[in-house]
Amino acid sequence: MDRKIIFKNGIWILLVAAGLVGGYFMASSYIPGNTAVNEVKSDGAGNPALPENFKYDMAKLKQYDPRQLLYGEETKIKTGLKEPFGLTVNKKDGRVLVVSTEGMLVCDGAIAGKVAALPVRLEGPGSVSFGFAGELLLAGRDRVNIVSGTIIGFGKKGKGVGEFKYITSVKANAKYIFTADAGNRRVCKFDLKGKYLGQIGRKDKAAGKNFVIPSPHMDMDFDSKGNLWVANAGLLQLEKYSPEGVFVSSWGKHGINIDEFIGCCNPVNFVIDGGDNFITAEKGVLRIKKYDKTGKFLGVVAPPGTFNEKNTSIPLAVDSKNRVYALDTIEKTVRVFSEKGY
Amino acid sequence: MEENKTKKVSRMEFLKNLGRGALLLFLGITGGAALARVKKKPAVWQIDPAKCIQCGRCATECVLRVSAVKCVHNFSLCGYCNLCFGFFQAGQRELTSGGENQLCPTGAIKRKFVEYPYYEYTIIEKLCVGCGKCVKGCTAFGNGSLQLQVMHDRCKNCNECLIAKACAGKAFVRIPAEKAYITKEGRES
């Protein structure tokens, strides 16, 4: 065949092919109705206003009396960590530790420090605290590590004996290590070497207690007498257990008032200071408050509006001067509050 | 004799070729577009619950008299709290189903006792107007298990969804019709 004819026909075929490809992409990129959407009009620009009974007023729930504010913010520490989850203070030497899975920030009290490597790899966020003899308890999602001269690790993912689903707090007294596992809704007791000794929680018929934990928030701390306090967040209560782990009493009531715990599950975090007062943090209306050892409301540490609203928990710690340290996991900062006039 | 390699194309022939070319290109475009239409999966409007800020416009902007948007309960996240902020007015002391205690302006949420301290909350779809008030309460104070969704047995799949146009959270998206709903965990289902 003549070269010229082949060439000419080739051009025609190329034109059809170009048309086909062009037409295909034009048609696939066109989504009906997807043009000119998301142009937000104000209600003044013609949108029918929502009737009053259809509105939800958050501002009302955030109100508080400024006279109830007991603390002032002393300083703010930038952690430099991507996803900090744990915060603790070593009351003996004043070291403040902020932990994430990628490292830990070590501060000298409220003075910002440096990020150091973790002594052990953590799978997922968990909790951190210092034990009775100064050992570091470092927990990932389902494993606890006791770090002193050596490192002892125990636990794995599961719901069986000595297993964990979602560790949210780890604390130790002179005899035992306690773990709060929000995933399995129970507190477990171990000896100081990690040997399983028993549990408090839904399957613990002897104690007759149930933990109602609808979200991954379940905090614990010891008072000066060595009693273990656990936040039973779904019941909006703080529960007291003897140093051996036997249920003793509880306090806390639900409601929107400043002296009550708001929402479905609060307090999400708490800590007990040197005077056996409770410092509590709530989600929903993010606020930190102070109660005495009987559960009587004393005042506000950080009012609503202090923290980034996206926080769903505010891990807390106190130092020997009763300064309150609060971890803003969204802004990745530690906010330090001290009592006014001190 | 030597062949004339630089033979001129007549004007007529040039116009003919141009016309032929344009016709073939047009045919190609039409064919390509048709092919794309055949291959393209039908799409529907849906709300991305992660973006919804419960502005209330779902209840007022839909072309239907009662909105095609309804509240749905994602029980894999929660839905069993005694003190449910999607069900109760904030500040309620009496945790009972009395109308004065309820948050929903149309009484579209049913509360059923399961075992202490758990209750189950279900949406009576025909009463729900999609105002999102319960979703706001649940998102702020609970675990975010209540969410708004366009219900496809009601939605007209308008070419230009009026709620999408007014949506303050830019939460309206087009998704394949075979996966017509989006759960809070971010999965289409």
Ligand code: SF4
């Ligand atoms: S509060 Fe609004 S969105 Fe929720 S169930 Fe009632 S009508 Fe539906």
Ligand code: SF4
């Ligand atoms: S597409 Fe039309 S019918 Fe469906 S939700 Fe939007 S406005 Fe309502």
Ligand code: SF4
């Ligand atoms: S219009 Fe948008 S932001 Fe407002 S309630 Fe509906 S989906 Fe949510």
